[in-house]
Amino acid sequence: MIVCVCRRVSDRDIKRQAQAGCISFDDLQMETGVATCCGRCGDCARDVFAQAQAHGAVAMIHGHPAQGSASLALPA
């Protein structure tokens, strides 16, 4: 699904960035350009990013870290 029409960023792109260690929405914007033009996609992009981060954290808890998500590890 395309999240950001202006920058052609999909939900998969956002999830990929979260799995690669992108830890803030600002970082996501720098990497993808999402929500940096008209801004209409901002809320949706933030939701998709938050879900991707939550999924990565749950994967870490269950011992199945998403690729490149070591920065999402929870403290012991």
Ligand code: FES
């Ligand atoms: S739709 Fe994402 S900045 Fe316009």
